Amino acid sequence: MNDLLYTISKENHSPKALKDILSNAPEVKFVSFVGVDLAGNDTDEKIPISLFLKDIEGFLTGAIQTDGSSVALPGIATINNAKIDMIADKDSTWFIDYNYEHLDSKSGRPIGTLRIPCFLYHDSKAVDSRSILKNAIHFFKTSLMNMFRETPELLHTYNIEFDDIEDISVTAATELEFWVQTPNDEAHVEELSTSQVLQEQYWTRTKGSVRTSLEQCLMLMEAYGFNPEMGHKEVGGVKAKVNESGSYTHIMEQLEIDWKYSNAIQTSDNEIIIKNIVRETFRLNGLDVTFLAKPIDSVAGSGKHTHISITLNCKSGKCINLFTATKDHFLSAIGYASIMGILKNYEVISPFVSPTYNSLKRLKPGFEAPVCVVTSLGHTVEMPSRNRTILLALIRDLDNPFSTRFELRSPNPHTNTYLCIASMCMAMLDGISYAIKESKTEDDLLKELSKNYGEEFGYLEKYRMYRSEDDVFHKYSEKDRDKFFGKAPKTVQENLSFLDNCKDKVAILKKGNVFTDTIINGFKSTSIKRWLMEINHRIINNYMKEVRGYKKLHLDDLALDLDLSYWIKINDLRKYIMKDTYDRKSLFTQIKEASKNEDLPLISELQLELDNKMEELRKLYCTYEKNLLDI
Structure with missing residues (x-):
């Protein structure tokens, strides 16, 4: 694979040079324009190389568009004004990304995608991380x-x-x-x-x-x-x-x-x-x-x-x-x-x-x-x-x-x-x-x-x-x-x-x-949305699985008072973290309700308490498990 095309330097980003280079690399079948949003996500829009070669100049100056749903630009690309223009950066090195599981039927070489870094424009203003x-x-x-x-x-x-x-x-x-x-x-x-x-x-x-x-x-x-x-x-x-x-x-x-x-x-x-x-x-x-x-x-x-x-x-x-x-x-x-x-x-x-x-x-x-x-x-x-x-x-x-x-x-x-x-x-x-x-x-x-x-x-x-x-x-x-x-x-x-x-x-x-204020507010909105989604739909779910995994291990007829004491503390912690009652709501439920109310300081406070309680639970269960002779 030493003779594969891996990069195209900025000196070769003219239409003529690109045609010459890509015509000698038939394994490069696609072009992808890569923009980086405020969350650091990079886009991947595949275009057949044949289409790109027909209008290189147009593609490099803004023929590619996307919408706000595909990138994290809250408060910028809104649902009623979502058009994003992708303008190629001709001053950076371009890379070819190869799929080593998809080989060209003629040459046996991996299929490649030319990734072109670009800037994202909304209402004629650059709004992406690279910009x-x-x-x-x-x-x-x-x-x-x-x-x-x-x-x-x-x-x-x-x-x-x-x-x-x-x-x-x-x-x-x-x-x-x-x-x-x-x-x-x-x-x-x-x-x-x-x-x-x-x-x-x-x-x-x-x-x-x-x-x-x-x-x-x-x-x-x-x-x-x-x-x-x-x-x-x-x-x-x-x-x-x-x-x-x-x-x-x-x-x-x-x-x-x-x-x-x-x-x-x-x-x-x-x-x-x-x-x-x-x-x-x-x-x-x-x-x-x-x-x-x-x-x-x-x-x-x-x-x-x-x-x-x-x-x-x-x-x-x-x-x-x-x-x-x-x-x-x-x-x-x-x-x-x-x-x-x-x-x-x-x-x-x-x-x-x-x-x-x-x-x-x-x-x-x-x-x-x-x-x-x-x-x-x-x-x-x-x-x-x-x-x-x-x-x-x-x-x-x-x-x-x-x-x-x-x-x-x-x-x-x-x-x-x-x-x-x-x-x-x-x-x-x-x-x-x-x-x-x-x-x-x-x-x-x-x-x-x-x-x-x-x-x-x-x-x-x-x-x-x-x-x-x-x-x-x-x-x-x-x-x-x-x-x-x-x-x-x-x-x-x-x-x-x-x-x-x-x-x-x-x-x-x-x-x-x-x-700008728009960029800073967009970044904050992105980070808050990601935080709330993560804590409610990933962290709590992972903790839920972990809490359920801390089960009673001792045999009642062989357990000592210390084993029973450990288990009572463990079970009380499990309930405090996860189990709702008529009188009290669990930490999980409190976080979900605070999220619905968008009470960010309270969510922050509850998150710290949850992490501390989970750490306490892990240590306590480890001590309990090590003290058992028969499981």
Whole structure:
């Protein structure tokens, strides 16, 4: 399959070049226009290649339409005004998606679909995630160029003049973690948790169909030009079993795949096709893959650490990483200012990073997932270090100045990377603007970033701390973490409330019409609808099945008083969670009624109580079961 057509670069997006390329790839039978809505869903509208080739120019300039029912754009594409135009993005790489289960009858090659990234327009306005990121990058670059033009002495640090600048690039990369298992197999949570604490799976050798799938993924990624850097086991998982034929069964493992950075939009596009490669490759080998942030309670969730940096490209061909320090500092002034912008405004970034119930379940102490809005720069400038307990990490390599970047550790595989990076850019620009307008030096900014609780400076909030080189989970109690770094949201309603309550910070997102009121309200509506549907029709149903599974195990004639006591507590909890009586409604019913009344704060409160009661029930049942000699 090495001679298959995998990509079409932006230099070949003219009608003539496309006809020439596609005529030599007869296995490509379809074209699909890929738009990304506010929920991060990508569309797939298949068009026969013959139809596309007859009118390439028309298709690339807006011949494709869809309606609001096929995309998540609430408050934008309404039922009485639903037409959405799909305009091809000719400045990005296009990919061919192959169906390895459907082979061409003549060549024996898999049937391919050319996936063309596009922008979604409603009433002549771009309303999709790719457009938001594109606008954010444009506004960021234009604003920064204007600052350099008005304050050219800023560039003297880099030994260049304003006229030397060719362009400014926002580069990004993501790390994809996911769980893989044999279909319908379940592992005991305690077994998974024990294996995690003992680190029995982390970076160990892959075996059997998991190894085959992982290797095939990396080979395909190379064919597509993604430049994979590594694939390995993560911390979660248990040892598989071998059946009589020598094949592995009862597979339950967590994996990670990394690949090379690119510009921000291309990085987001790449992630979509790579997730499809992972799903299909593992499925063809008889394995299930889940990208849920927290697929199993009490076990490590899956992250998608998102890296970002800013590069200044000179007309001479020279490239400069604007975050890299030019003297005895962790970062340049622009680097310090950028990290301050993200931390100060993270309340309005968080909804775009963790908009779902499951994504917030991952962000709990004890699983290397961040809960505090805090950064770590390193113990000394000369010795870069990595603190895995914080939200925003500084990545440095003293031998490679181009490697200096920030790693946001809160995203998960379902995070909409387009909106995540767009909101980060707007926040970074706010910090940079402060530093430049106030003529802040590296020393000034480092001092402010390292401020103590109660110290007042010009930008960061007085009653907050923003830097810690300690393990924040051991150094501080939960009460102190909430006090020093701000209380982390635990539900979708709490997270989205920042978009209502932090008006000054929301205004930063709205600059340059990047995040408009229409876009923000549409995103909120999408997230709330998804949250209510999930909790009422998936979470409650799953919990219902789990509660019914906690059955009486002891034999009455052999049970001790302690066994009876445990069972009474378990049964009382089961009833409290699930069983209605004439006098009291169960937690399940209370949540359903609050949902009908759209009482979001009450749903949020009940959801937290339900999760706590379910955790209490699991622990109690485990203790009860272990105390029984005969079942």
